[in-house]
Amino acid sequence: MSTVPFRAAEVVSPDSCTHLTGHDHITSLSVALRSLTDQVDTLDRWGRLLADVLTSDSRGRLLAAGNGGSAAQAQHLTAELVGRYRADRPPFSAICLTAETSSLTAIANDYPADELFARQVEAHGRPGDVLVLLSTSGRSPNAVAAARRARDCGITVLAMTGPAPNPLAAVAHDTVAVDSPWTATVQECHLVALHLLCAAFDAAVLAEPSRVATANHVQVVE
Template identity: 65%
Template sequence: MTSQLDRPARFGHPGLDGAAAHCVALEETLVRLRTTQLPLLTAWGATLADRLPTGSRLLAAGNGGSAAQAQHLTAELVGRYQEERPAYSAISLHAETSSLTAIGNDYGFDELFARQVAAHGRPGDVLVTMSTSGTSRNLLRAAEVARDLGVTVWAMTGPRPNPLAAAADAALCVEADRTATVQEAHLVALHLICAAFDASLTPRRLSA
């Protein structure tokens, strides 16, 4: 985490201490996630279950805390979430340190992920971009390159409106006024994606 979202506190809780207010804000955010976003997350998991077993891959990227979240997602797919299953291709672009530093040195910070998407992305792949602000220029450039290649772009961000959500094919936008709360909701969301992925794979394994 690097900064608070540049937004007024719409979900503040006067009278509560910091820890209690944090917990209440997270509870309210997760209720909104459950009541409004579950169909989207289920659909994302099902889409990955359609594509990854046929050779497509998931590319993921973020900055700072969002980089850790994106790497968590790829680890769940290459390893496993809960049920035993085959490994599937998922790459965290920010974890490719030699490529990252070479690209940053030669092309600039804005091209960190776009250059890697150009190298790895194929039609049918999915790029997941994670940003609490939705304004990270390097993720916007990655989304632009991905769309040109026929790669599906999903964004996980903080509140709408933001440029990254607008640039994506679909977006999960967490309505919360603190960076920490957005990132915590993103962690829950990526676990829900993985659960939906595994659930969608199960009938295919049984019919195989």
């Protein structure tokens, strides 16, 4: 099997081209993942925070949102919590704000665009809940507005963005920022980050003594 040498110093910039070749894409992703490696401890901390909130006596919830590809990533995250990531465990409350099509279209029809997520945060969020916002640029006005509304409501805001500093990182309580100028690369790293977050959440929830009972749940078929 032939291999292509890793070219760490040859990450192409969007300023010099409009697309990446296959090899350039892999190089861009490899470099960006190194910036994510330095933030694994942050994602572990987020997992423990989510475990604290979602298994508390008040049974807090996770809200998540993003635009475009980040909307799909937000829905992926909530599905992992309502369903499961790897280990069998009870479902937890997680709402993807981008999946509520009737609410989205009603809000977009009647209110300014920045209210798209903020109004839902105000409706569904409770003090102590967690809001995860994904934005490859960190500049999406509706995500920034949602973060501000969440803070006003006593909700913890966790952001996944592209390079920092950016407006969303500035208003969030904590941020995982992927250092890449390419939107696709940032999104790909966000998916890795979401899985690391889910793994940390499961580890915290199922650590001995387990915070949840699992005996009465349906056997998972692989």
